[in-house]
Amino acid sequence: MTLRDLINKLLGRETASANTARERLQLVLAHDRVDMSSLSTDLLDKMRKEILDVVAKYVEIDFDEVAVSLETENRMTALVANLPIKRTLSGEIQLKKNEKKNK
């Protein structure tokens, strides 16, 4: 709070409009940024595939149960991925594969 805000409060005046502007803007942008159709469809699909590819390198995933979505709460947007693991691929097998490739 600034000195100005304090005096305004004591006098029962409205707070400076820049604060209101900032708050309104942050709220509306939180919505806009998620609304952007480019992210909710094509890009999200592409991202889902790439994430699965990476994870599938290390563990076996149950592809039927995979869920990747964007969730917004309290102005924060999160990418939520639920990837049920069937079993881990043995570390040794992976290493041996890599060694063969290197040769």
Place this chain on the structure above:
Amino acid sequence: MAKTNRTILICSGKGGVGKTTLTANLGIALANTGASTAVLDADFGLRNLDLLLGLENRIIYTAQDVLDKNCRLDQALVRHKQEPNLALLPAGDPRMLDWMKPEDMKTISNLLSEKFEYVLIDCPAGVEDGFKNALAASKEAIVVTNPELSAVRDADRVVGILNTCDINPIQLVVNRVRPTMMANQEMLSIEDVTSILSLPLLGIVLEDEKVIISTNRGEPLTLSSKKSPASKCYLNISQRLIGEDVPVIDPNKTNKSFKDKFIKLMQTKIF
């Protein structure tokens, strides 16, 4: 052959925030440093760059004629009389919007970048085809906004699209800055705008009545009144754009009166 080779999109999302004025002034300022500079009016629907540069009576051919091969590029380019390093490639007529494709815009900008060190593309408002065409032809971008809600919101949209299009760097210019209103916290501050859009700040432009006068005359400020507040800002932006190590103009430096000091005191954070 040109040494530097930069194709810069000047865009904003919202209309009327000062894209064309920035393009004209930056064009003159860059040309003034000796760099060959071209400004391309990509706003085919509502072209105005020719007016701001005072070149509207000298247009013979347009970008459309270049694409249709009715003329050579250098026949369509309009050289600025007082600043011969600057050339304008005028926009064609609005019907071009119907058939124009991103590739056409790329063709034009490639032709220009062969001849010029700096190519500034004055982008149309909005995020539709006109914008996407201009975008396809650009390598870096300057996003212009005003310190007000609607302009920042639209700029955010544009930044979202630029981020997916391999445009780099994307820099910010905050136009029509009123230091006193900002100090009174009745206007979004520069820090507010830069942090919300999370873009590096290329520069600010102070609100200045001279901008209107210069438009009336068709003489960009950086040409006719170099000492006016806005003109100093445009020159600062051009210096920073070409890589000179100068700080962004501080809007509060212009405040020296007792009243301004009092306003500053009122901004002191107490808790």
